[in-house]
Amino acid sequence: MRLLLVEDDVMVASGMKLGLCDAGYSVDWVGSAERAEQALQSESFDAAIVDIGLPGMDGLELTRRLRSNGQAMPVLILTARDALHDRVQGLDIGADDYMVKPFELPELLARLRALLRRSQAATSAVLSFGPLEMDQAQRRIVLAGQVLEVGPREWSVLEYLLMQAPKPAAKDKLLLALTGWDKEITPNAIEVYVSRLRAKLEPSGIALRAIRGFGYRLELKAAGDGAATSPAA
Ligand code: CA
Numbered sequence: 001m002r003l004l005l006v007e008d009d010v011m012v013a014s015g016m017k018l019g020l021c022d023a024g025y026s027v028d029w030v031g032s033a034e035r036a037e038q039a040l041q042s043e044s045f046d047a048a049i050v051d052i053g054l055p056g057m058d059g060l061e062l063t064r065r066l067r068s069n070g071q072a073m074p075v076l077i078l079t080a081r082d083a084l085h086d087r088v089q090g091l092d093i094g095a096d097d098y099m100v101k102p103f104e105l106p107e108l109l110a111r112l113r114a115l116l117r118r119s120q121a122a123t124s125a126v127l128s129f130g131p132l133e134m135d136q137a138q139r140r141i142v143l144a145g146q147v148l149e150v151g152p153r154e155w156s157v158l159e160y161l162l163m164q165a166p167k168p169a170a171k172d173k174l175l176l177a178l179t180g181w182d183k184e185i186t187p188n189a190i191e192v193y194v195s196r197l198r199a200k201l202e203p204s205g206i207a208l209r210a211i212r213g214f215g216y217r218l219e220l221k222a223a224g225d226g227a228a229t230s231p232a233a
Helices: 010-022 033-042 059-068 084-092 105-123 152-164 171-178 187-204
Strands: 002-006 026-030 047-051 075-079 097-100 126-129 132-135 140-143 206-211 215-221
Touching: 002 010, 002 033, 010 026, 010 105, 026 033, 033 047, 033 059, 047 059, 047 105, 059 075, 059 084, 075 084, 075 105, 084 097, 097 105, 126 152, 132 152, 140 187, 152 171, 152 187, 152 215, 171 187, 171 215, 187 206, 187 215
Parallel strands: 002 026, 002 047, 047 075, 075 097
Antiparallel strands: 126 132, 132 140, 206 215
């Protein structure tokens, strides 16, 4: 994990850098917001630790600019004691967390771990089943190596089926997954989307089996005989 540390106080920065490196992070340290922007133009980081009190542009303005440029990495801001306004403003403009100086290294490390865990979970949200992969962050489905086009309601149905797989998905829960799109949707409409999905998935060996009185289940068809089975069951 690579971190960008933006801190003008040499003593504070070198202590933090030492502690972060000891904890296994690689740390690039810069002393100003302007240097941080330069670093971000050519390098990518898993998270940034940004002091608010900096010479020139301050840490709040840096954070605001990062977000308006589309930088999504976690940002942890460092604030002075009693600077409640800074902390609130920092969170409002897109910082993910803050630490009040002076702080203990173990707490900084714990907060960083939590931030990185959350951002990794958000960026690696891929649901998969056999040859089917749904990337929720990119909103893209790949089936047997080919991008699969589906409508927004088919997406919602398939997403719920994938989240439940290999267990069956209840029809009333599928209905709930669709109500964001259409309040008036009927149980019969589910069957329309299911049959469209079935037509798209079956050629690649994925069956969408109806479970009478309950709902539907994704199953992998065994090669050769057309019979459907659950994967790794
Ligand atoms: Ca400072």
